Amino acid sequence: MRPVYVHASGSYGTRVTEAPADLKAALREQTGHHIRRTNRFIDLALLGGHRCVQDRDLPSSTGIYLATGQGDAASSAEMVRRSHRDGITPMPFEFINVSSNAAGFTLAQSLGLDHVNLMISRRRWSFEMSLQLAMLDLAASQCEMVLLGAVDECAMPLAWHRERLGLAVETAVGEGSHWFLLSREPAHALAEIHPPVFLKDRAALERLLAEHGKSVSHSSTGWNLAQEADGDNDLPGQQLDYLEQAGYYDTNVGAGLDRFLELAAPGDRWLHVEAEYGSGEQAQYAVLEVVRA
Amino acid sequence: MNAHGQHAVMIAGTGLSCALGDTPADAVDQLADGVDPVQVPMGTDGEHQCPLMAWRQHCPGQADGESESERLNRMIDNAVAQAIAPLRDQGIDLSDTAILVGSTSKDIGVTEAAYRADLAAGRLDAPPRYDSRHAGVLLSQLGYGTLASRIANRFRLDGLHWTFNTACASSANAMLYATRLIQAGVIRRALVVGIEFGNLLSLEGFSSLMLISPTTMRPFDRDRDGVVLGEGTGAMLLGRADELDPAPGYEGMRLLGGSTRGDSSSVTTSSQPGIRAVMCEALANAGLAPGDIGAIKVHGTSTPANDLVEGRALREVFGAGLPPFTTLKSAVGHTLGACGPIETILFFESLRRGWIPATSGFRKLDEDIGIAPLDRDLADPGGAIMLNFFGFGGSNTTLLVSREGVR
Secondary structure, three states, X not given: OOOEEEEEEEEEEXXXXXXXXXXXXXXXXXXXXXXXXXXXHHHHHHHHHHHXXXXXXXXXXXXXXXXXXXXXXXXXXXHHHHHHHHOOOOOHHHHHHOOOOHHHHHHHHHHOOOOOEEEEEOOOOHHHHHHHHHHHHHHOOOOOEEEEEXXXXXXXXXXHHHHHHOOOOOOOEEEEEEEEEEEOOOOOXXXXXXXXXEEOOHHHHHHHHXXXXXXXXXXXXXXXXXXXXXXXXXXXXXXXOOHHHHOEOOOOHHXXXXXXXXXXXXXXXXXXXXXXXXXXXXEEEEEEEEEEO | OOOOOOOOEEEEEEEEEEOXXXXXXHHHHHHHHOOOOOEOOEOOXXXXXXXXXXXXXXXXXXXXXXXXXXXXXXXXXXXXXXXXXXXXXXOOOOOOOEEXXXXXXXXXXXXXXXXXXXXXXXXXXXXXXXXXXXXXXXXXXXXXXXXXXXXXXXXXXXXXXXEEOOHHHHHHHHHHHHHHHHHOOOOOEEEEEEEEOOOHHHHHHHHHOOOEOOOEOOOOEOOOOOEOEOOEEEEEEEEEOOOOOOOOOOOOEEEEEEEEEEOOOOOOOOOHHHHHHHHHHHHHHHOOOHHHEEXXXXXXXXXXXXXXXXXXXXXXXXXXXXXXXXXXXXXXXXXXXXXXXXXXXXXXXXXXXXXXXXXXXXXXXXXXXXXXXXXXXXXXXXXXXXXXXXXXXXXXXXXXXXEOOOO
């Protein structure tokens, strides 16, 4: 697969220390419409998506690829709790809101899109995995443009949220919705994204770093890799730490890409490396490479 | 490789665990004997019971003392083990096999059971939690990639994995993207797994939308009145045709891909133009014409609205040349996000035996639709196969399969 190009980005992201913000007002300001009967996960997706698209006219063959780790965890957990503890059945719109890709649907509807619309998930790497599918479809001309989003919500109470995610009690958590408009067209692009590389072990990562490290101006470790004692050893260039500001959420790599686009000078090259653990507890690595135009 | 430089994709193994049986062969034995449509059970008073009871009547059995997580894992392990067995038995290293999972509810049913236990024990403020004895992951009920990770660990498959959440087209999209990834040479093999496990949240949600039949499923029938939910797991091992032997009976069968398109007209009901568009785009992507299609497995939910628009879209695309079509939901229940591999395997296993199964429960033509599914089994007419899957959120997917040597 060939690189693709970022033509716009837009985000909402914040650390969460108490009840998360109501997004309806921000959404109304962004879109000019009062969006009713949506849950916060959908609102998050809409807010980031519209901040990315602004008032652009998108081609009808623009696909939506929404990456998430936890999806609509907050609403789903609340509905399970209410149903089993209180005997309250979900309202139709509440159920629809947690039906898989309702966030992507609502974003597509608000943008007038009727093309590819996927929600892809896994704990870490969902952004990288979604990017790979988006690149596949762009390369095959299934889509002229792609809206690629990284969306995760902070569910309350935070103690349960951290427990659900397996995080230590002192871990700073956050939420975010980071969207990037991609195409195969390099003209007027903000940045170039290379196909993500997935590596089987640390030795393969070190080989890649030895080959490409000199050209890298900035690098970042994802959350898992940052937890390892020697996680960021050998990463080349200036360290671009986005984790401290973003807090933990599964798709916070989107915040990292935002930060690079914001800080980088033309020609700067960012490497993002995140670890995952395969069947043998051995770390595998996903490498994202972005060049600022 | 095909004319576009893509690798040809074939089916190397299949596995199934569903209401009709715990292997593809057992399930199709049931179909061959003729099955009544899934239905809400009768009470002793001769009245249909609460529709929310129906799902549990059509689940794979629960062994004595088995927890919900054990039952879910057994269902998944059974199907996956069957699908990978042909290649494992040949000594082929599958460690780099990718996994693509499709599911709507993931393991929420397991979490519900654990939460009910918490409530029964008086832990009223406990959060919903996962039964960690078996998965080792707390609160993973809402972690979408959990099931794929567990399959990877259980079967030592260290390839990439994706989990698709596109409602009832989830695992159909997993099949579509597995095919595209192999065709493009990004991966060599893929295990596609559709998983749906009974849970109260889905039942109550469908009920709140008035989509649950109070009686039985009658797809495309004038008297149809909704779905009866089912559960199960379907697994398919896909690979490059130039590298692997196909599963017995699947020789010459090639997954061509297809199309997936969003339809933002309604969150609950696909539109006729949306369904027409996805079928037309799938045909164009595969380089096929409507006349190349020998048979269609329609989505066929048995709801008044969905069957109407799907039927009308079929008439638009195929006109007078509409090939025979059928649906399997009334035989196995609507397995939601798992229906991609489950229905595909049931359909293909029937074709292997030389016939297409009738649509269980269909009796009377709906004049508004104007076309009828098969009301009796039909000898395989040959030609390519179209498979339709639609879901909430405007998720429409059509897959196409060619069959060399079958005319």
